[in-house]
Amino acid sequence: MILDLNDLGRNAKEASYDLAIAATTEKNYALESMAKALLNNKQEIIDENKKDLNLAIEKGTSKAMLDRLSLNEDRIEDMAKGLMKLIALDDPIGEVVEMWKRPNGIKIGKQRVPMGVIGIIYEARPNVTCDAAGLCLKTGNAVILRGGSEAINSNKAIVKVLKEAVKESGLPEFSIQLVEDTSRETATKMMKLNEYIDVLIPRGGAGLIQAVVKNATVPVIETGVGNCHIYVDEICDFEMAKNIIVNSKTSRPAVCNAAEKMLINENIANEFLPIIIKALREKEVEVRGDEKVKSIISDIIPATEEDWGKEYSDYIIAAKVVKDINEAITHINKYGTGHSEAIVTDSYKNSQKFLNKIDAAAVYVNASTRFTDGGEFGFGAEIGISTQKLHARGPMGLKELTTTKYIIYGNGQIR
Template structure:
């Protein structure tokens, strides 16, 4: 195991990140893209080593629930997918140096607003090794140094991935502290990282609601809230049956442990008798446990009674709550009340209803006739994502390169003084 950061204080790590960020901010786009492709190649080359490290973590997590180990597990294909994400980030436009706007004021000053890196980004995340690579790719391309603090359950996997990327940086003659991962995964270290205001410009948590709320409550550094996904699908009275079945099943079943999986199903009362039975049958064939209100249980007897807490719960599991609603407005009110602001769907062939839903739902991503599973940086064309922001400042939805930058004003004059 690489001895990186094992015996260093957090202040030393922060200082190293600050120095590395200053150098990285001046790196040209061609060099960054070349190194991103080298990251990808080295990941593929080291696949056996990375999988061996991941197996150590999986063996230690044998008593963990399936939804936990699904996020933790790496496969040859998942490593290839990470490499593909790195290569895609290399093809994306570099936001650094771009001008948002420019003008000349009355005093003759040329004022330009340009994109610059945030500086040092810290991340606290749970047992999701892919975050190590995704975050490193996006922070590197956007000119930011990154400090990663993963969960103890994924320590071996995260170190293997981070050491791979650091090796490429070192071989290229760059400061390997552009990417740093904490060996100490204690709660105290996480808490200290939340208060590292001298060095950290922004902190991004990735994980369950408990982790995110703990960071929001305790951090003194700026935080971008991400991830919690109590996502809804509303099946309108004008929905087509096959489309409704396909979308609901995909959104719930394809990967139930992630934040963009659908957790709630609302159906218009006029369509419930026709559409709920085939949807329920398809979901139950995939092992989904359904919990519903009285009206849904009167239509499908296998649905279990829902409790009040079900409407606000993010299951991350093969569980879905079902509710029959009187009309579209009732669906919109229910969603806006219980949603975490992540992703919501309407399935309908009625244009006006789709527009009403799009305009009135207050979430980061709102869909017509598509699965919630598309709320993903890779699917949006960002190459990867550093998180899905459910807040409104400073970013919202899947966060790619531009969301990891800020602006500064560059002002050019020829001797002006203010009178």
């Protein structure tokens, strides 16, 4: 039976009360059970994932998007490992982050507590289902998951396995729930489920995120559109620059931390552009360029104004020749999405200028943008990459899924 949103909401709210007071040992036992259940049911999950993949192939889905959707034994094992890593991390719930005493003797403290019920609306990455479930459970939050129609069979299989493991571990079965109706109407209703959902986190492309931001009455943490740039400075190691760009673009081109633009200092453009474009083309990346790039590489596809603000999520990158670091910074702050930006340079002065002046959640010196990830940052996993500035920014780990409340100790004081 498919439950409607109000039923899911009521179930989640009830589960959240028990989860909020669950001991760390109880939550860790549930996470271990979830990890084992994934491994014990690998084939069932892969079989359901194949149904989604076959439908996606019939629709002509791009190679990069198929990669996002695909599950295999290694990826399921990685999902299980991600849950196990959460066990080793400190539980933030109950932490008193500060406490002070007032002149009247009252003691006031600030304590970390769960948010309550978290809603996640996301697209074609079924691994998000597991990551979100694990992070929310560790932080004592109930979660309502609403994945895209393209991954519905995979998500149903994963959630079934995880729910059974949680129930058997002794925590509420409805700690994790999936919205099985993937219609747009249901998603819109979920965005307005203020009675039950405390915060909504969208993960996906620009269209999904903006739809949630514009339509939701539930508080939203905006995540993830990644129009990420790499600026290659005039003083740099060409081999390093080439490797960073190729990795940032091609290791997983459909994820939000993949590079979409490269800006090349004009003093090295004649020498470096042929090197990097050859390397990208060897990886079957389509390169688009401005007029200065085209004057150096004549067969380049011309870039349009639309290209500079576009997140391709595909084997495409646009290149621009800039006068200096100042023009690069101005361009990035104009067209970037506040996600991840990188400079490749041997100049300490320029690296610091870039770090200080770029307005983004993650700013890199001489490293791939692909490291903007909860696992890579040591958070175990992430619920998303926040590109906003309130409450959370960058990869959202355990602490970002908590709020605080004041706890006050007195001994009879009255005002």
